[in-house]
Amino acid sequence: MSRFSETLIAVTLAVAAAGTLADGRYTGVGRPALPAEIRAWDIDVRPDFKGLRPGSGSVAQGEETWEAKCTSCHGSFGESNEVHTPLIGGTTRDDIRTGHVLSLVKGDAPQRTAIMKVATVSTLFDYINRAMPLTAPKSLTNDEVFGLLAYLLNQAEIVPADFVLSDRNIADVQARMPNRKGMSTDHGLWPGAAAAQGGIGNGGKPDVKNSACMSRCKSEVQVASLLPGYAETAHGNLAEQNRPVGPVRGKDTGGKAATEARAAAPSDNAAATKLAADSGCMACHGVAGKIVGPGYNDVAAKYKGQADAEARLAAKLKAGGQGVWGSLPMPPQNQLKDDDIRRLVRWILSGAKAQ
């Protein structure tokens, strides 16, 4: 099918011949392939239509075959996007005239159809003949393939509705393919010599040049940004959702309770205890029991599980309060910074641990 395959086949044959001659161990094993076997295997059709077997099919015949064997996946008009991307669509009369699909050049096509991309009509013939229908490849007769191709070309408005495609006029169709000039070989995917030296590609030069990270690479990973705290628990505790085996561990984002526990981590507890003592709280409040005001553990138990407890207690610390635990008022604690108030409240709610 491709231009270089001739060379490949020649090389393969030469190697095979040399192998037979040089290696006498396999004499008597196997036999030369029969002409019929080679004929059944050698079905490729090349851009110059070498390999195309004589035959013909009309648009109307193709339509019948199409409805029977192709519609379920490709849609009646080759338009369906349900199983595969559409075959037909996206080409204009201008494209047929210029030979290069404009929406591919401009890059504004929302989706590329087969007829937009394919440069050679022989490819369509070869592919249908070789691989279609997907459930029964190579089951179509030569004339059926001609008919189906005629039908598709008609749907793409390349040939009229009364067209009969045959091995004699398929070259004329090639001259009307919408993307016949759209194929580029100037890239590293083509093997062999560069175009300047008689080959077809660029000599195998890769299209990407991975040079930026080959020197002065960073040796350490630096975390540049983190998910903000309020978003961390959006999907629950990630650690619980990952298997304990394998390389991936979810981060412990254990929800609100975990956030509070982290905020009053053991090292923080000592600092909070000292803060409470320094600020004079301990004069009236004990940790476990009532002195003048309620014990911290009683407070924590009362507000346990209330989402707004932190904010409410913080407000109460700042403004003072009376009546919740008894008639003796707690004076406003204006001397405390807001940060310190929140730290104290979190410490109290998390159990007012000394360590």
Added chain:
Amino acid sequence: MADPMKIRASAKDGITEVKVLMSHEMETGQRKDSSGNLVPAHFITEVSAEHNGRQVLAAQFGTAVSKNPYLAFKFKGGAKGDKLSVSWVDSKGDKRTDEVQIA
């Protein structure tokens, strides 16, 4: 004038199956072009099908219908050689009618 529709109608056992592929941009009016300007809405609003002058389908289309809409339906009656015509009207008042013979 928009491109012609592709229509296929086939009658079998007194039921005619019709498949239509309309060629239309179906702009919703929500899309922006590369310079950030809204692309004005332009979509098919009404589709109808007539068999020998008798209406067999009337549909209202909106912006939720895709570009180049595909429509398939069946109706009772219709015989080989009958005329079937499909028409649409779009939001700019453009119209298109195409006719086929039932196969």
